[in-house]
Amino acid sequence: xxxLRLIENxxxxxxxxxxxxxxxxxxxxxxxxxGLEAKxxxxxxxxxxxxxLRASAERILDLASCFVEEEPxxxxxxxxxxxxxxxxxxxxxxxxxxxxxxxEAVAKLTIPLSSRLLTPKIIPKHAWxxxxxxxxxxxxxxxxxxWAWLKDFKPDRKVLEMLDLSDSKPIITIRxxxxxxxxxxxxxxxRTAVIPLIKEILTRRDDVQIVAVPRYTxxxxxxxxxxxxxxxxxxxxxNGPSLLHYSSVFIGGGGTMTIEAALLGVPTLSCYPDEPFxxxxxxxxxxxxxxxxxxxxxxxxxxxxIENLDEERERQYETARKLTEKFEDPIQVIADEIERNT
Numbered sequence: 001x002x003x004l005r006l007i008e009n010x011x012x013x014x015x016x017x018x019x020x021x022x023x024x025x026x027x028x029x030x031x032x033x034x035g036l037e038a039k040x041x042x043x044x045x046x047x048x049x050x051x052x053l054r055a056s057a058e059r060i061l062d063l064a065s066c067f068v069e070e071e072p073x074x075x076x077x078x079x080x081x082x083x084x085x086x087x088x089x090x091x092x093x094x095x096x097x098x099x100x101x102x103x104e105a106v107a108k109l110t111i112p113l114s115s116r117l118l119t120p121k122i123i124p125k126h127a128w129x130x131x132x133x134x135x136x137x138x139x140x141x142x143x144x145x146x147w148a149w150l151k152d153f154k155p156d157r158k159v160l161e162m163l164d165l166s167d168s169k170p171i172i173t174i175r176x177x178x179x180x181x182x183x184x185x186x187x188x189x190x191r192t193a194v195i196p197l198i199k200e201i202l203t204r205r206d207d208v209q210i211v212a213v214p215r216y217t218x219x220x221x222x223x224x225x226x227x228x229x230x231x232x233x234x235x236x237x238x239n240g241p242s243l244l245h246y247s248s249v250f251i252g253g254g255g256t257m258t259i260e261a262a263l264l265g266v267p268t269l270s271c272y273p274d275e276p277f278x279x280x281x282x283x284x285x286x287x288x289x290x291x292x293x294x295x296x297x298x299x300x301x302x303x304x305x306i307e308n309l310d311e312e313r314e315r316q317y318e319t320a321r322k323l324t325e326k327f328e329d330p331i332q333v334i335a336d337e338i339e340r341n342t
Contacts (some may be wrong), residue, residue, distance in 0.1 A: 001030070001146070001148070001149040002078070002097070002145055002146075002148045002149060002330070002331070003019070003078070004034055004036055004149070005148055005149055005331050006076075006148075006331055006334055006335060007019060007036070009331050009332070009335045010335055010338065013335065013339070015338075015342075018039070018066075018070050018072065019036060019037065019038035019039065020038055020039045020040075020041050020063070020066060020083075021038045021039070021040055021041070022040070022041065022042040022043055022044055022055075022059060023040050023042065023043040023044065024043070024044040025044075025215075025216065025217060026215060028040070029236065029237040030237055032237065033237035033239075039066065041059060041062045041063050041066055042055060042056075042058060042059025042062055042063065042082065043055050043058075043059070056081055056082055059082040060082045060085055060086055063082050063083065063086045064086050064089070064090065067086055067087070067090050067092065068090075072092055073092070073093075073342050074092065074093050074094075074095060074338060074341055074342045075087035075092050075093070075094045075095070076094075076095045076096075076097070076334075076338060077094070077095075077096065077097070077110075078096075078097050078098065079096050079097070079098040079100070079103070079106050079107065079110040079111070080110065081106060081109035081110055083110075084096065084109065084110040084113040084114055085109070085113065087113070088113040093115040093116075093341055094110075094113060094114045094115055095114065095115060095116045095117075095118065095334075095337065095338060095341060096110055096111065096114035096116070096117045096118070097117075097118045097119070097145075097334060098110070098111070098117060098118075098119055098128075099119055099120050099123065099144070099145050099279060100255070100277065101123060101127040101128060101131075101277075101278065102275075102277040102278070107128075107131045108131055111128060111131035111132060111133045112131060112132035112133060114133065114137075115137065115341060116137050116138075116139060116337060116341060117133055117137060117138045117139070118139050118140075118141065118330075118333065118334050118337060119138065119139075119140055119141075120140065120141060120142075120143060120144050120145065120279070120330075121140040121141060121142045121143075122144075122278065122279065122282050123140075123278050123279070125138050125140070127278065139333070139337050141328055141330050141333040141334075142326065142327060142328050143327035143328050143329070143330045144259055144263065144279060144327070145256075145259075145330060146256060146259045146260045146263060147263060147324060147327050147329070147330060148329065148330045148331050149241070150241060150260060150263055150264060150324075151324070151327070151329060153241050153245075153264070155241070155242045155245040155246065156239055156242045157242075157246075158239070158242075159238060159239045159242040159243050159246065160246060162234075162238065163211060163232050163234060163238070163243070164232070165209055165211070165232070165246070166209065167246055169207055169208070169209050170205075170207065170208045170209065170248040170249075170306045170309070171208075171209045171211060171246060171247045171248050171249075172201065172208055172209070172210050172211070172247065172248060172249045172250075172251065172302060172306075173210075173211045173212075173213065173243055173244060173247040173249075173250050173251070173261075174194050174197070174198065174210065174211070174212045174213070174250075174251045174252075174253075175212075175213050175215075175250075175251070175252045175253055175254055175257045175258070176193070176194045176212070176213075176214055176215060176219050176223075176253050176254075177193060177194075177253030177254055177271070177272065177273050178215060178253070178254045178255075193253060193271055193273055193293070194212065194223075194251070194253060194271065195222070195223070195226055196295040197251065197271065197295040197298050197299065198210055198212065198223075198226075198227060198231060199226075199295070200295045200296055200298075200299040201299050201302065201303075202227075202230060202231075204299055204303060205303060208306070209232065210230075210231040210232065211231070211232045211233075211234070211243065211247070212227075212231050212232070212233050213233075213234060213238065213240070213243075213257070214233065215254075220233055220235075240257060240260065241260055241264065244257065244260055244261045244264055244266050245264055245266065247261070247266055248267070248305070248306050248309055249266070249267050249268075249269065249302045249305050249306060250266050250267070250268050250269070251268075251269045251270070251271060251298065251302060252268065252269070252270050252271070252272070253270075253271050253272060253273065254272065255272075255277065255279065255280065258270050258272075258280065258283070258289060259279060259283065262283050262288040262289050262316075262320060263288075263320050263323075263324055264320065265313065265316045265317030265318075265319075265320040265321070266313070266316065267305045267309075267312045267313060267316050268283075268288060268289045268290070268316070269289070269290050269291075269292060269298060269301055269302060269305075270284075270289050270290065270291045270292075271291075271292065271293050271298060272291065272293075273293065276291060286319065286323060287319055288316065288319055288320060288323070
């Protein structure tokens, strides 16, 4: 979503932009939904370290061929190890966008090879300099990345029809954790933590509509196997911000949708399975996210929110509004920085 707007901005400034992606379910589905054409180069390596390494090596070779063919002046990525490595090897400046210093493996493979790093201001520079970049090569912006596509957001009620949802009953949207991410491998025990949570909610309330938005086919199959038609599992791309807007509560196991929900003023709970990352801690300190991993206590919190929904939404919305009114547009900052480096 960020790169879609960045590409539009750069093209409006007269730049030629070549979009590349790897074969990855969520990304490819989103590209089709928004109508953005991209060269598919390489694939996602799955949940094993061996698979990740092999997929990365293959993608480096294919991406190098693309660079030789296209001869770009600048490479830009959201901390792609393959993009950073190929750009460095072919002496093309690489501009890195990253809001996740907790993803150590990716940071170690990208930050030292990047000409510039763009990142939210709430992440201190010392969180990045430990990866081998000097402070003067870091450009911070006063915003969180999802603000790039939420600042002009208008909800689309079609998402309710698409998922057969009624706005007269509570909607709980749940996003499982990023269990295949290198920083979480071995910490989720091969089973998504949202399954016991959903079981608990269904045991306690039969009038709640639960929408689970899986990250992987394996998560989709596991949720379908456990709950069949008792919950709603989107099988095609969904307008995430609109779904969040109409949700009574959002429960997230990761980062992006949790940040989106919080900034949209949706009561937000997190079940992130590891030590909270910097942005999650920030949102917790601001009172925009509550962290809880125990399924019963999570359910208690979610149902308490539903019982006092108007009050909870008003509080969340006002807190989010006060925060975001000070934000700048990340796209303008990033695009300006790109022009300074080309």
